[in-house]
Each structure stands twice: as structure tokens, then as C-alpha cells.
Amino acid sequence: MMIFYFSPHQDDELLNLGAAICRDIDAGHQVFCVLCTDGGASGARRLLGDGGVCHWHGGRHAYPMDVPAFSAVRDREFTESCRRMGLPDDHILLPDDRAGDGQLTEDHALRLMRQAVSRFPVEQVAVKTLVEVTWRHQNPDHTAVARAALRLYREGGCASLTEYLETILYPAPEELPVMETILPTPAQRQRLLNAAEIYCRWQPEEERFAVGFHSVADEFIAFREEQISRVLTVR
Numbered sequence: 001m002m003i004f005y006f007s008p009h010q011d012d013e014l015l016n017l018g019a020a021i022c023r024d025i026d027a028g029h030q031v032f033c034v035l036c037t038d039g040g041a042s043g044a045r046r047l048l049g050d051g052g053v054c055h056w057h058g059g060r061h062a063y064p065m066d067v068p069a070f071s072a073v074r075d076r077e078f079t080e081s082c083r084r085m086g087l088p089d090d091h092i093l094l095p096d097d098r099a100g101d102g103q104l105t106e107d108h109a110l111r112l113m114r115q116a117v118s119r120f121p122v123e124q125v126a127v128k129t130l131v132e133v134t135w136r137h138q139n140p141d142h143t144a145v146a147r148a149a150l151r152l153y154r155e156g157g158c159a160s161l162t163e164y165l166e167t168i169l170y171p172a173p174e175e176l177p178v179m180e181t182i183l184p185t186p187a188q189r190q191r192l193l194n195a196a197e198i199y200c201r202w203q204p205e206e207e208r209f210a211v212g213f214h215s216v217a218d219e220f221i222a223f224r225e226e227q228i229s230r231v232l233t234v235r
């Protein structure tokens with residue numbers, strides 16, 4: 001199968017989908033990972049450009065970046081994270097027409113999805129991404145991706161759709177039990193931790209600003225302990 005993972009932002013592919021991606025790669029599937037936004041709205045941009053005290057570094061930063069520069073730093077983290085999970089470069093997709101962070105609509109996400117899968121026969125295409133969450137506040141870009149994936153599936157644009165529950169929205173209500181908890185093997189765990197290290201790498205002189213960790217430190221700390229993907233539905 002050609003398995004397409006759609007990641008709303010740089011880091012979702014790892015924190016929420018990483019264990020599943022590694023397992024699919026190891027099962028011999030052709031796995032692709034598509035980034036749907038530029039990730040430009042993270043509070044880390046202001047923090048790095050002296051928007052406040054960084055509690056991690058115990059002081060202020062002075063690395064001002066405009067959105068395109070900041071986004072490029074994040075794209076590098078995403079690309080290297082995907083490589084470390086085991087994706088080949090030509091399966092790591094950062095479409096030119098992806099949305100601005102926080103501005104992804106369902107239609108836009110659907111367009112990106114149709115575009116990504118169009119090279120392959122529908123019966124060979126499996127789509128995997130986050131599930132729409134209604135019981136708690138969900139990042140709107142995540143909701144857009146989830147809804148678009150469902151539309152793609154319903155319009156016959158893919159053979160199957162697997163929806164994952166993002167870690168910070170776990171647990172789901174009792175009536176929506178997690179269908180499968182994907183735990184990495186020891187070797188996969190090492191790849192996932194190596195990928196996480198990219199998002200936490202602080203080497204400003206190399207333009208590595210640990211944007212992932214500056215954005216969602218708690219999630220990375222939790223991920224170092226436990227690298228789980230949770231399947232909520234398979235259609």
C-alpha cells in the first residue's frame with residue numbers, strides 16, 4: 001500500500017503519528033508524510049525573538065525571524081525528524097501551497113490531500129491522520145485535516161482511512177474507545193527518540209533553535225517517556 005500520513009504542523013507527525021509511521025515503514029509499505037501548514041504561528045517565534053523569558057534557557061533570546069525564516073527552521077526539523085523515523089526524502093512532502101499556520105480550511109486540506117495521492121490508483125492509497133475531536137478544544141488546523149480526510153475517504157479518494165487520537169486529547173470519552181494502541185519496538189523507539197532529538201536541538205549558530213521543544217516542551221518531555229500512537233477508527 002501507499003500510506004499517506006497528513007501532519008497539520010511540524011511535530012504532529014512525530015508526537016502523534018510517529019509510532020504508527022515507524023511500524024508501517026517496517027512492514028514494508030510505501031509511507032509518505034505530508035505537511036499541511038507552514039507552522040508559522042507558533043509562540044516560539046516570539047519567544048526566540050525576545051517575546052519573553054524562556055524558562056528552559058532561563059533568560060531571553062534575541063533571534064528575531066520573520067515567518068518565512070521561522071517556517072524554514074521548522075521545516076528542517078520536520079524533514080530531519082521524518083528521515084530519522086525512516087522515511088526517504090522523496091516521501092517527505094512539503095507542498096508549496098500548504099496553508100499558513102492557523103489558516104488551514106477543510107477545502108484547502110482536501111486539495112492538498114487529493115494532490116498528494118493523485119499519482120496512485122485509489123485502491124492502493126491508505127490515508128492516516130488525526131481524528132476530529134469534538135469533546136475538547138482541538139487545534140482548528142487539526143480539525144480541518146481530520147474533516148478533509150473523511151471527505152476524501154467518502155468521495156472515494158482513498159481505499160481506507162485510519163484516524164488517530166492526538167496524545168494531548170487522550171483519553172477519549174468512554175463511548176469512543178481507543179481501538180489500538182501502537183507501541184514501538186525497541187529499535188523503533190530509538191528512531192523515535194532520535195527524531196525527537198532534532199526538535200530539541202539547541203545550536204543557534206547552526207540555525208537550530210529547538211522550535212519543537214520551545215513550542216510544546218511538555219509534549220516532548222512526555223514523548224521521551226512514552227512514544228504511542230492511538231488508533232481511534234479504521235474505515
Ligand SMILES: [Zn+2]
Pocket residue numbers: 008009012139142
Ligand atoms: Zn499540530
Ligand SMILES: [Zn+2]
Pocket residue numbers: 054055056057061214
Ligand atoms: Zn529557550
